[in-house]
Amino acid sequence: MTDNKKRKVRSLKAVKAKYLESHPKIREWIEFTIDDEPDAKEFRIHAPIFQTNEEKKAFAKAQESDDQFDLAKALLGAQWDDFIEAGGQISLLFLLLDDAADEVHETDSEGNPTTL
Template identity: 40%
Template sequence: MSTKYSLHAIRQKYKETHPGVTDTIDFTVKDEEKARVYHIEHPLLQSNRTKEAVTAAKTDIDMAKAVLGDQWNDFIADGGQVADVMLLMNEIGEQMESTTPDGVPTQR
């Protein structure tokens, strides 16, 4: 007899055991109180559409466009820099590698 898994339940359990992991990551370009908030999907929880765009990306600009999607033009108009998106993605990656689900630091 095979085991039946609920992918929804697995996703929810992962988010519960990793408190810093949410469906989206919010950020601003500017530090102003009324700065526009941009949203990107967490790399582990990206939609198929975003994953396909990220996989097809050949440059950092392509990657930033892939994760920002329809927000790209507003991001650029707001003074956003692709390098900052890459730094954000790097920061997220480091956070994902920094601890195990029970909070124990990983080896680097």
């Protein structure tokens, strides 16, 4: 029989907070605008590591279609129509994701890639 006093129960919320604190370069949200205008609408998507279950399901389903429009719609969710109306380009959205991924990679002393 397990002694509940000895068993450590961990909070997923606390795990997430600790991860974000110990990895300051990794952010929960990727925030962006279409252009540099002062009144530009701001969009945001979860960094892949922090996607919700619903976001992960939508993205996995979109990957099956192998269609970049479906992938972008899955990433943006309810923001999709505003993104298109503002002149958003999906190729630039994926370039942004690549750039965000590069921010969390560094190299060790021998030049090998590492992930923060």
